[in-house]
């Protein structure tokens with residue numbers, strides 16, 4: 001399967017009205033998993049590269065709810081760069097995809113929805129190890 005099909009861009013509905021915008025994300029309905037963890041990244045300098053890991057167990061959805069950033073993903077074969085710049089759009093990242101987040105705008109708030117509770121052991125932080133595990 002192509003990397004872009006493994007990691008689809010998601011477009012969420014806008015339930016906003018004259019009072020403002022409203023985006024709702026229902027676990028296992030608007031995204032492929034039930035949400036067990038939420039975290040957000042902000043105040044990251046534009047020169048910083050975050051992520052630089054793959055996850056053996058976790059699936060994620062990344063949404064820039066404010067500002068913008070880029071995410072570079074690879075499955076060890078293809079590479080795709082996606083600019084996250086709309087609160088109504090996200091990217092789904094399944095297990096065993098290597099990801100780097102970078103080019104954060106000063107106002108970037110990158111919201112991450114995760115399918116698991118945090119477990120440091122399921123993070124692969126070394127690229128060579130990642131490639132080796134893919135080949136198993």
Ligand code: TYD
Nearest residue numbers: 037039041049050051052053117118120123
């Ligand atoms: P890290 O995974 O390096 O962040 P990023 O993916 O944005 O590059 O996490 C930074 C620190 O925060 C690290 O010590 C692990 C800790 N952490 C948790 O305790 N729980 C979590 O859910 C996350 C994402 C990180």
